Amino acid sequence: MRNPSILRGDSGKITNREEEHTTAGDFLGHRPPTARKNGAGAECISDRIVRVSRDLNDLNAFHKVRSSPQRYERIHGFFQTELDALEEVPFEIYDQNGKIDYLLLKNWLRYQLIQLQYHAEKDQRVLSLLGGYFPIRLAHIIDARQRVDDADGKQTASRIVEVLQHIDMVKSRIINGKEPVEHDIALHAANTLEELKEHMQEWWSFYKDYDPQFTYWVSDPYPKLDVALQDLRNTIKRVVLGIEPTDEEAIIGEPIGRAxxxxxxxxxxxxxxxxxxxxxxxxxxxxxxxxxxxxxxxxxxxxxxxxxxxxxxxxxxxxxxxxxxxxxxxxxxxxxxxxxxxxxxxxxxxxxxxxxxxxxxxxxxxxxxxxxxxxxxxxxxxxxxxxxxxxxxxxxxxxxxxxxxxxxxxxxxxxxxxxxxxxxxxxxxxxxxxxxxxxxxxxxxxxxxxxxxxxxxxxxxxxxxxxxxxxxxxxxxxxxxxxxxxxxxxxxxxxxxxxxxxxxxxxxxxxxxxxxxxxxxxxxxxxxxxxxxxxxxxxxxxxxxxxxxxxxxxxxxxxxxxxxxxxxRDEELDRDFKSEWRFYGGQER
Structure with a gap:
């Protein structure tokens, strides 16, 4: 791929019409090079935004299970590294559009970290409802398939049998109503089970028949797991949310709260x-x-x-x-x-x-x-x-x-x-x-x-x-x-x-x-x-x-x-820009 080189105007500032050669490290997702004081060697901010976007797409596609601790750690590290690297770039090297891009990326990265933490906390409450063990176990199985780890059919079958036992215990606890469950957590749990079910279906199709030993051991417990995940999801909907699983008319959301x-x-x-x-x-x-x-x-x-x-x-x-x-x-x-x-x-x-x-x-x-x-x-x-x-x-x-x-x-x-x-x-x-x-x-x-x-x-x-x-x-x-x-x-x-x-x-x-x-x-x-x-x-x-x-x-x-x-308005900007525009005054008609 051809990369245009940086051009400069009279001011010497990098403009967003201008791009630079990127290093192999950039494309591998490593920390981008920091800018020298005169701006030479700085990663073009529009290139940086594109790279961050593409890297995040790749991470999300690979780390499929939303509630996986491994996914949280990998993506949290990615956002934090990018934010730290951005802070090292001299803000003054950019023209007005470049400064806008810098602020956009900084603002976005900060919010992604907040959102990631919010979802992690909600996932933790969901894991508590689901007993903790089996969602994490299934996430590990799915992650291993993503890495194409060597598959041990006999061991995997034993783990699925253990998961089935835990699902039965969780189902019994929910039916007996031993602990109150908030509706938004119940809905999140139902969605998590659907997600796990879909990923496990892809996992099974990856190995089925291609690996005879794996198929021999897993062909009995896997279909039971598929049914059990759906059954637990249906139980949560029916018992906690008070709706039938096939009810398409029900309106249930997840209020996000003041924070x-x-x-x-x-x-x-x-x-x-x-x-x-x-x-x-x-x-x-x-x-x-x-x-x-x-x-x-x-x-x-x-x-x-x-x-x-x-x-x-x-x-x-x-x-x-x-x-x-x-x-x-x-x-x-x-x-x-x-x-x-x-x-x-x-x-x-x-x-x-x-x-x-x-x-x-x-x-x-x-x-x-x-x-x-x-x-x-x-x-x-x-x-x-x-x-x-x-x-x-x-x-x-x-x-x-x-x-x-x-x-x-x-x-x-x-x-x-x-x-x-x-x-x-x-x-x-x-x-x-x-x-x-x-x-x-x-x-x-x-x-x-x-x-x-x-x-x-x-x-x-x-x-x-x-x-x-x-x-x-x-x-x-x-x-x-x-x-x-x-x-x-x-x-x-x-x-x-x-x-x-x-x-x-x-x-x-x-x-x-x-x-x-x-x-x-x-x-x-x-x-x-x-x-x-x-x-x-x-x-x-x-x-x-x-x-x-x-x-x-x-x-x-x-x-x-x-x-x-x-x-x-071509306003003067700094890297710590704060919102203060009180735009509403009962607009003139």
Whole structure:
């Protein structure tokens, strides 16, 4: 592989257009060379980020078992070594983008160590529930297969028989209810058992029939182990969580707690407490209610919920939703191009694909999704009558109009097009405050734009989603603080926003079971408010025109929005940068 050499500008600083030759040690994952005082010999920061990302992918692929002590030690050592090495690099050798990259990597490495410790502590509680012995024993067996250690079938069979005995003891203890178990630990344990089961299946397929001696000894105990792991998982679900193993409707999550939220806020550079952010959500909701009343009054309704019900009834007939979505995509794309708000590359516009969402996926995503493609959520003929009506009402014409430009152009689809083409190495620092914040920011801009046509029905559709974002801040943070149950979250979406019961359940299921971080749902509005406030700053200062601001954001790739603010304002940075941007002041409308 060819490695471009370093180039220098007049300042002598390393820029991120500039790369250097790397040593063999770098590619082997050894500590990178530290920089000399004048910057010569320093590892290009963008190269360092790519290397760290690739090394971590390799480590995670090799050390498969999440709860394995060996995995923890190896990955903890990797993060700590990289963080220590980064601290030795002279910060001043980099240009502004290089300093941003340095801060991004430092911030990310610190958070990875925090997350690793958090998961290790939770894994330890899971191991306690599962008796400790057998998960560790199975992890050792899987690790040995990864190293391709010499296999002793007779010894391995004996160990599996011991594991089976321990699983029986754990199952009996759980059934007899000898000790209380927190639901989040029980859920984590069930997921750990599923993970072990899958890895053991791969382990068995690696040796089966290829090694006759191994197969001879292990062919009897292994199938019993496979059944026992599934049976224990089912027992935990049934006895501790109170759900049937096949129940796909249950909504059970793992609240992360105040400490977890605080750590997430720190890495996202949001210098607010959870309570302050909840109040932002409430304040924005009150503004939305006032605007809902105005729109409802224009339609002749005294109660905005009655006007919302009127809007929900305006849906297209079965089979027509793809056509509606196609036309709405064209409308939004034409608008931003005509008004020169952002550059839309032809490839980005011309290669959009559309798919239909399956009924099963609609339980988690009741509204359509976007990004690389548009995935349309709409009832199918296989659904019940009530499900069909709720799905059609929830994806009505006016809700869909506001959703399309959020998901495609100028929202996610345009953003993702740029993300894969400009400073792509920064995708390691993926943040919903950038991704979802950008898409929501356009909801705010088009609401403000006089030239974007808006009937009262259109405005109600837009406000529905804004109220939804407000509710997301409140229910997601309160859920993770342990102050709201799943049922209360669903009720909030129905009462505050006017969701259908089914769509409210889908949204909460997605929030707590969809693999999202604790701040993801809050990040839509909060990230959008950050970008909205920053836009006001830069336009007032005359630093950038609106289109230039948008394209600086797209080409910067991903980072906490406060670091983008420092980048676009060319602020003086130091290696101990601390978040202090109080971006919300009840935004000017």
């Amino acid at each position: 977890g939220i605080s750590a997430a806020l720190e890495v996202e550079m949001i210098p607010y407490t959870p309570e302050e952010l909840i109040e932002v959500g409430r304040k924005e909701y009150r503004w939305c209610e006032d605007e809902m009343r105005k729109a409802a009054s224009e339609l002749g309704f005294q109660e905005w919920r009655n006007a919302l019900e009127y809007v929900k009834q305006q849906y297209v007939e079965p089979g027509q939703q793809p056509r509606l979505v196609r036309d709405l995509m064209k409308e939004a794309t034409t608008y931003v191009k005509k008004h020169e708000l952002v550059t839309v590359p032809p490839i980005c516009e011309d290669t959009i694909q559309m798919f239909m969402m399956s009924p099963a996926d609609q339980k988690v995503n009741p509204f359509f999704l976007g990004g690389d493609s548009i995935i349309v959520s709409y009832p199918t003929s296989t659904m019940s009558h009530d499900q069909k009506l709720m799905g059609m009402r929830g994806n009505n014409i006016h809700f869909s109009r506001a959703t399309v430009f959020h998901e495609m152009i100028p929202g996610h689809h345009l953003h993702m097009h740029y993300l894969s083409r400009h400073r792509a190495y920064r995708q390691l620092f993926s943040t919903p405050f950038s991704i979802e914040g950008w898409a929501y920011y356009w909801e705010m801009l088009l609401w403000d734009a006089v030239s974007w046509p808006k009937t009262p029905e259109n405005r109600i559709g837009m406000l529905f989603w804004r109220m939804h974002r407000c509710a997301r801040i409140v229910f997601s943070l309160k859920y993770h603080l342990g102050e709201m149950s799943v049922g209360e979250c669903i009720k909030l979406l129905v009462d505050w926003v006017g969701h259908e019961q089914a769509t409210a359940e889908g949204e909460v299921r997605r929030s707590v079971m969809g693999g999202y971080g604790p701040l993801y749902q809050a990040a839509y509005m909060l990230g959008g408010l950050q970008l909205y406030a920053l836009r006001q700053e830069v336009l007032r200062s005359g630093r950038l025109k609106e289109k230039d601001f948008h394209e600086r954001f797209l080409r910067a790739n991903q980072m906490p929005n406060e670091l983008f603010r420092a980048l676009v």
